[in-house]
Amino acid sequence: xxxxxxxxxxxxxxxxxxxxxxxxxxxxxxxxxxxxxxxxxxxxxxxxxxxxxxxxxxxxxxxxxxxxxxxxxxxxxxxxxxxxxxxxxxxxxxxxxxxxxxxxxxxxxxxxxxxxxxxxxxxxxxxxxxxxxxxxxxxxxxxxxxxxxxxxxxxxxxxxxxxxxxxxxxxxxxxxxxxxxxxxxxxxxxxxxxxxxxxxxxxxxxxxxxxxxxxxxxxxxxxxxxxxxxxxxxxxxxxxxxxxxxxxxxxxxxxxxxxxxxxxxxxxxxxxxxxxxxxxxxxxxxxxxxxxxxxxxxxxxxxxxxxxxxxxxxxxxxxxxxxxxxxxxxxxxxxxxxxxxxxxxxxxxxxxxxxxxxxxxxxxxxxxxxxxxxxxxxxxxxxxxxxxxxxxxxxxxxxx
Amino acid sequence: xxxxxxxxxxxxxxxxxxxxxxxxxxxxxxxxxxxxxxxxxxxxxxxxxxxxxxxxxxxxxxxxxxxxxxxxxxxxxxxxxx
Numbered sequence: 001x002x003x004x005x006x007x008x009x010x011x012x013x014x015x016x017x018x019x020x021x022x023x024x025x026x027x028x029x030x031x032x033x034x035x036x037x038x039x040x041x042x043x044x045x046x047x048x049x050x051x052x053x054x055x056x057x058x059x060x061x062x063x064x065x066x067x068x069x070x071x072x073x074x075x076x077x078x079x080x081x082x083x084x085x086x087x088x089x090x091x092x093x094x095x096x097x098x099x100x101x102x103x104x105x106x107x108x109x110x111x112x113x114x115x116x117x118x119x120x121x122x123x124x125x126x127x128x129x130x131x132x133x134x135x136x137x138x139x140x141x142x143x144x145x146x147x148x149x150x151x152x153x154x155x156x157x158x159x160x161x162x163x164x165x166x167x168x169x170x171x172x173x174x175x176x177x178x179x180x181x182x183x184x185x186x187x188x189x190x191x192x193x194x195x196x197x198x199x200x201x202x203x204x205x206x207x208x209x210x211x212x213x214x215x216x217x218x219x220x221x222x223x224x225x226x227x228x229x230x231x232x233x234x235x236x237x238x239x240x241x242x243x244x245x246x247x248x249x250x251x252x253x254x255x256x257x258x259x260x261x262x263x264x265x266x267x268x269x270x271x272x273x274x275x276x277x278x279x280x281x282x283x284x285x286x287x288x289x290x291x292x293x294x295x296x297x298x299x300x301x302x303x304x305x306x307x308x309x310x311x312x313x314x315x316x317x318x319x320x321x322x323x324x325x326x327x328x329x330x331x332x333x334x335x336x337x338x339x340x341x342x343x344x345x346x347x348x349x350x351x352x353x354x355x356x357x358x359x360x361x362x363x364x365x366x367x368x369x370x371x372x373x374x375x376x377x378x379x380x381x382x383x384x385x386x387x388x389x390x391x392x393x394x395x396x397x398x399x400x
Numbered sequence: 401x402x403x404x405x406x407x408x409x410x411x412x413x414x415x416x417x418x419x420x421x422x423x424x425x426x427x428x429x430x431x432x433x434x435x436x437x438x439x440x441x442x443x444x445x446x447x448x449x450x451x452x453x454x455x456x457x458x459x460x461x462x463x464x465x466x467x468x469x470x471x472x473x474x475x476x477x478x479x480x481x482x
Contacts (some may be wrong), residue, residue, distance in 0.1 A: 041440075062445060077445075109448045111465060119450075148450070163452065164462075188462065201464045234427070234450075235467050243429070269428060277424050279431045279482050307482035310426045311470055315479040337479060340470045 020052075021046040023393035052087040063103075076103040077119075094128040108150065110162075111235065114195050115154040122148040135174055143167035150192075157194035170205070182207045188232075201232020201240060204288045218253040233332040243278055259288040279309035290321030296362065300332075313339035321360070331358040331372050343380060351379045356388070368394045427468050433462035434458045443472035443481060 015036035023044040060079040083096040095182040100122040108119050124147070146325045172185025183203070189200040207226035212329035214220055224247040230240035245267040252260040267278030283305035292298035300320040320332035334355045341350035358372025371391040439457035452472060453467035459472075459481065473481045 018412065042425065060441070062441070108450050109467075111449075129482070144455075146453075153463070188464065190462075190464065199464055230463070232464055233430075234463060235465060236427070238427075240463055252454075256456055265433075269423075269424065274422070276422050276428070278428055279424070280425070281433065281482065305477070305479055309424050309430065309482050310428045311473060313473065313479055313482055329420070339479075342471060342474060 016049055017050045019046065019048050020394070020396045022392065022394040024390070025388040026388060029068050054085050056081070056083040067242045076106065077101060090132050092130045092132070094130070096126045098124040100124070110150070110195070111190070111192065111197055111199070112154065114192065114197065115152060117153055117160070118151040120149040120151060122146060139169070140168040141167070150209040160195065161193045163191050163193070178213070179208060179210045180240060184274040190387040199233065201230065207304050221249070222249040240271065241271045244268045244270065245278070246287040258288045261287070279307065280309045281305065292329070294323035294325045294328060296323040296327070296329050298329070299322045311340045313337070329360045331360055331370065333357070333372065333374060346380065353377050368396065429463050430466060430468065430473065430481055431462055432459050432461060433480045436478045439480055440477065442475050442477065446475045447469050
């Protein structure tokens with residue numbers, strides 16, 4: 001730790017660097033787990049960087065209680081991530097390492113009904129390399145290796161390693177006529193030492209898109225199509241189907257400060273003997289920008305979303321930031337969500353109603369603080385009202 | 401091909417696809433809308449099958465491990481998984 005502090009101080013002393021620090025927390029009672037369910041989350045870290053490099057250290061601590069209503073394998077864990085990003089011309093090198101330490105014995109279901117186990121810790125090193133010629137061409141490759149220490153139950157094998165190796169690459173060409181073509185692929189291999197489990201799957205994505213086309217009357221249209229070619233099996237041993245996805249996004253500016261954003265997305269799954277619909281999404285967002293009373297920009301967003309796959313979800317939402325006086329803004333949030341439920345007696349579906357408000361204060365020196373309270377209720381019986389409080393402080397950016 | 405012709409062609413293609421397909425199977429692969437996902441990790445914590453990881457700020461579902469229990473759909477505060 002001392003060595004790290006000395007190195008950090010040396011870097012700061014020798015070069016002009018930017019520094020961003022942040023700390024956020026939330027305390028939540030989840031409507032699924034009334035009675036005992038609670039999820040507290042804290043995050044802190046910093047990003048330090050210069051003209052062509054930056055290093056991020058991010059530490060999260062999550063404390064989750066098991067629910068009284070339905071069995072959930074919630075975890076209490078500490079997660080730390082160290083990431084660097086270095087650029088040389090159009091090249092970027094992005095090494096990272098993530099350490100995950102479970103505080104209590106959190107349960108996990110082992111693949112192929114091999115029983116259950118306790119998560120203990122995980123280590124995930126990774127490396128990304130990319131080259132970009134802005135607006136013309138970009139290519140990147142990524143590799144990551146997970147190593148999870150698991151204590152297996154109901155088995156002769158007590159301590160096992162759950163490892164996952166994945167690597168992939170993609171290339172994007174922005175054509176001179178305004179569209180793009182992209183090819184990418186990823187391969188995963190999962191192994192469970194001591195058990196006879198070694199499976200892999202891979203996917204190749206071929207996509208093409210027509211980037212925003214401006215129509216008369218301030219309409220922008222984006223169309224994308226993607227074909228994902230899968231090899232491998234799902235947890236039942238069935239072959240993963242290929243998937244074709246089409247997306248259309250339209251943005252309509254009604255006035256300088258009023259905007260509508262409409263999205264449609266439909267997937268089709270191509271099984272060996274039939275073709276079926278995959279997930280469908282349609283969403284609408286409308287945003288109104290105004291000046292408010294202070295010197296910060298103000299906006300209100302109202303939106304809605306419908307998704308359908310094997311299950312249906314509906315979401316209505318409201319987000320607002322209204323500048324009150326210099327640096328001080330009021331925050332408004334609201335959500336009405338309808339979706340699947342694993343709680344007995346709800347008929348398979350439930351609603352969540354969330355409404356909240358808070359304050360945000362931004363100082364000229366880059367200090368930003370916020371606190372927001374949300375009240376949540378649902379159609380569960382017995383019903384209750386749950387609260388969520390979120391707050392944070394950030395310092396962006398300071399130069400030495 | 402004019403821009404209008406392209407739009408008509410794509411619309412007809414979409415309608416043909418719409419009429420050719422049945423509904424999704426009960427074990428259809430879930431998808432993540434990366435434009436909505438905020439990388440909070442609630443899905444990662446709640447998944448009993450270790451099938452979700454947050455990578456570069458987005459949830460990524462492993463289709464080889466996912467059991468379609470929909471607990472991630474239920475817990476996602478942004479409605480980003482479906």
